[in-house]
Amino acid sequence: MSALSAHLVIAPIVLPLAAAALVVMIEQRALRVALSCAAMLGLLLLSFTLLIGAANADTALVYRLGDWPAPFAIVLVLDRLSAMMVALAATLAMATLIFSLARWDQAGPRFHALFLLLLAGLNGAFLTGDLFNLFVFFEVLLAASYGLVLHGSGAPRVKAGLHYIAVNLAASSLFLIGVTVIYGITGTLNMADLAARVPTLGGDQRALFEVGCAVLGVAFLIKAGAWPLGFWLPPTYSAASAPAAAMFAIMTKVGVYAIIRATSLFFGPDAGQIGAIANPILLTGGVLTIAFSVIGLLAARSFSRVAGFSVLTSSGAVLAVMGAGGQQALSGALYYMVSSTLAVGAFFLLIELLNRARGTTAPPIGAPVFDDEYRDPYEDGAPSEEVGVIIPAAIALISGGFIMCALLLAGLPPLSGFIGKFAMMKGLLEEQAAFAWALVALLTLSSFAALAALLRLGVEAIWASAEATIPRVRGVEFAAIAGLLLACVVLTTHGEWVFIFTDGTVDWLARSQDYVSSVLPEASPPPQGPPS
Amino acid sequence: MEIVLALAIGVLIASGVWLLFRPRTFQVIIGLSLIAYGVNLFIFSAGGLRSGAPPVVDPARTDPSLYADPLPQALVLTAIVINFAMTALFLVVLLASRGLTGTDHVDGQEPDQ
Numbered sequence: 001m002s003a004l005s006a007h008l009v010i011a012p013i014v015l016p017l018a019a020a021a022l023v024v025m026i027e028q029r030a031l032r033v034a035l036s037c038a039a040m041l042g043l044l045l046l047s048f049t050l051l052i053g054a055a056n057a058d059t060a061l062v063y064r065l066g067d068w069p070a071p072f073a074i075v076l077v078l079d080r081l082s083a084m085m086v087a088l089a090a091t092l093a094m095a096t097l098i099f100s101l102a103r104w105d106q107a108g109p110r111f112h113a114l115f116l117l118l119l120a121g122l123n124g125a126f127l128t129g130d131l132f133n134l135f136v137f138f139e140v141l142l143a144a145s146y147g148l149v150l151h152g153s154g155a156p157r158v159k160a161g162l163h164y165i166a167v168n169l170a171a172s173s174l175f176l177i178g179v180t181v182i183y184g185i186t187g188t189l190n191m192a193d194l195a196a197r198v199p200t201l202g203g204d205q206r207a208l209f210e211v212g213c214a215v216l217g218v219a220f221l222i223k224a225g226a227w228p229l230g231f232w233l234p235p236t237y238s239a240a241s242a243p244a245a246a247m248f249a250i251m252t253k254v255g256v257y258a259i260i261r262a263t264s265l266f267f268g269p270d271a272g273q274i275g276a277i278a279n280p281i282l283l284t285g286g287v288l289t290i291a292f293s294v295i296g297l298l299a300a301r302s303f304s305r306v307a308g309f310s311v312l313t314s315s316g317a318v319l320a321v322m323g324a325g326g327q328q329a330l331s332g333a334l335y336y337m338v339s340s341t342l343a344v345g346a347f348f349l350l351i352e353l354l355n356r357a358r359g360t361t362a363p364p365i366g367a368p369v370f371d372d373e374y375r376d377p378y379e380d381g382a383p384s385e386e387v388g389v390i391i392p393a394a395i396a397l398i399s400g401g402f403i404m405c406a407l408l409l410a411g412l413p414p415l416s417g418f419i420g421k422f423a424m425m426k427g428l429l430e431e432q433a434a435f436a437w438a439l440v441a442l443l444t445l446s447s448f449a450a451l452a453a454l455l456r457l458g459v460e461a462i463w464a465s466a467e468a469t470i471p472r473v474r475g476v477e478f479a480a481i482a483g484l485l486l487a488c489v490v491l492t493t494h495g496e497w498v499f500i501f502t503d504g505t506v507d508w509l510a511r512s513q514d515y516v517s518s519v520l521p522e523a524s525p526p527p528q529g530p531p532s
Numbered sequence: 533m534e535i536v537l538a539l540a541i542g543v544l545i546a547s548g549v550w551l552l553f554r555p556r557t558f559q560v561i562i563g564l565s566l567i568a569y570g571v572n573l574f575i576f577s578a579g580g581l582r583s584g585a586p587p588v589v590d591p592a593r594t595d596p597s598l599y600a601d602p603l604p605q606a607l608v609l610t611a612i613v614i615n616f617a618m619t620a621l622f623l624v625v626l627l628a629s630r631g632l633t634g635t636d637h638v639d640g641q642e643p644d645q
């Protein structure tokens with residue numbers, strides 16, 4: 001048993017990768033759906049098994065690929081933070097996949113394969129303990145996301161996708177430059193080995209290392225959508241199809257995750273002045289991101305823009321709280337990150353139904369660019385194999401879901417959005433973090449902006465529109481949204497467990513020496529620079 | 533050798549950045565490719581520049597200091613492959629954009645004169 005369970009760490013990467021390879025080869029849609037749903041279900045169960053394992057262990061589970069010793073080969077590291085992110089990705093993906101079965105997975109030929117590859121990339125980025133391997137998994141998930149953002153085709157998507165791909169290719173170049181500088185200085189790419197070597201760097205080397213970290217940080221902040229590097233985000237997310245946009249809610253969190261991981265390892269308490277440089281930048285960047293999203297929310301004229309700017313709010317809040325410092329506040333920020341990712345995902349899915357209720361399916365599936373099987377099952381009039389269930393209470397359910405999403409996104413009681421924001425504020429004030437009151441005021445303001453935007457658009461869409469038609473909504477679409485909202489309710493009712501977990505996570509992140517010693521069990525000899 | 537390499541990287545990346553900010557999709561893709569070439573050279577240089585030092589183990593040479601650092605060469609190979617794939621993918625999107633909008637401007641429409 002123990003021999004098998006040691007290999008579970010790599011399973012969240014291998015399972016979706018293998019399933020994606022199989023799905024590409026399958027012609028029949030029913031088989032394709034069955035296979036990808038089975039893989040997804042397996043991944044969900046697996047990720048929660050790993051999460052429970054990580055929650056009960058006070059150490060990191062290290063998987064050495066090829067069983068080579070740690071600093072010389074790539075390791076996968078499962079600790080509390082990565083287990084939490086893998087479980088969050090799996091939960092969101094399960095709901096999104098179920099939602100897409102109603103309509104979107106038929107809009108393009110390779111939806112399931114791209115979706116599973118995106119998950120393989122996400123899980124790899126969360127689990128890897130090597131900087132260059134992190135780059136590779138970033139590229140895997142980005143390549144899949146390029147396909148997903150174009151899913152459904154059409155001029156608006158291709159235009160937004162073009163910008164998105166150009167920005168991310170440039171960011172990948174920055175990522176490589178940062179990694180190379182760090183390798184040139186320290187002679188290692190293993191994150192634990194790096195963390196052990198950083199305090200020993202002196203003088204010039206340290207300055208160059210800081211430059212490398214800064215370039216790397218810019219690449220991460222582009223992914224996280226921090227101001228002024230996040231202008232690509234709202235147009236891309238509002239142009240993408242509903243399931244793709246919902247999955248993108250977690251892609252910004254990959255950037256946030258990478259920043260949390262890198263700062264806790266490289267800029268820990270032993271690292272001296274590097275942390276003193278990084279924190280004010282994170283704080284300023286986070287504050288400006290929240291401010292930008294507040295302005296964007298107040299100016300937004302469509303639901304999808306509101307959702308896009310809500311993604312920015314949640315990234316900005318986590319970054320600002322990290323910059324301000326304080327363990328309790330960071331624990332609250334992790335809780336808020338989980339809750340807001342699920343809520344934004346649910347909201348992106350709900351927008352699709354809201355637009356359908358208003359008779360506008362914007363942006364529609366475009367005419368096929370390539371001679372392939374692009375089609376919209378709702379528009380070509382062909383009777384589908386599954387009969388669309390017209391739910392009489394559809395409007396009421398959509399409205400109910402909308403109210404829950406609004407409460408979650410605005411951070412109003414009684415749902416988990418409120419608890420997350422409150423925990424961040426309480427932590428900031430109790431620990432007298434830098435600019436605590438200003439940050440609390442800004443977080444309150446962002447709640448107000450989200451509430452104002454959602455109220456205005458919601459009243460217009462649900463209560464004020466006279467010609468609202470009863471939309472054709474399938475049961476699976478409601479089930480998916482209900483599942484995500486239920487997850488947020490569970491986060492609310494069992495908040496204590498979640499906070500015990502996030503408190504432990506923050507405590508674990510503060511003890512970077514434990515991370516290092518679990519990856520490198522035997523004390524490493526004094527580090528040598530690369531041959532010059 | 534260092535000066536030549538540094539100049540080459542600098543020229544490649546500077547030209548790439550300039551092209552990246554141009555309004556035509558073809559200029560953007562060439563710019564991204566040039567940046568990638570510059571970055572690849574930069575990665576290659578991370579192990580230190582040496583001539584006559586092989587990265588692959590040769591039984592005749594036992595002194596490790598006679599070898600070049602093989603890791604950056606492995607990294608650069610990975611980076612080249614990934615970049616090649618991404619360029620191809622971007623080219624497809626570029627063609628799709630040209631086909632859908634009828635223009636090669638990055639915004640999908642010509643700016644007002």
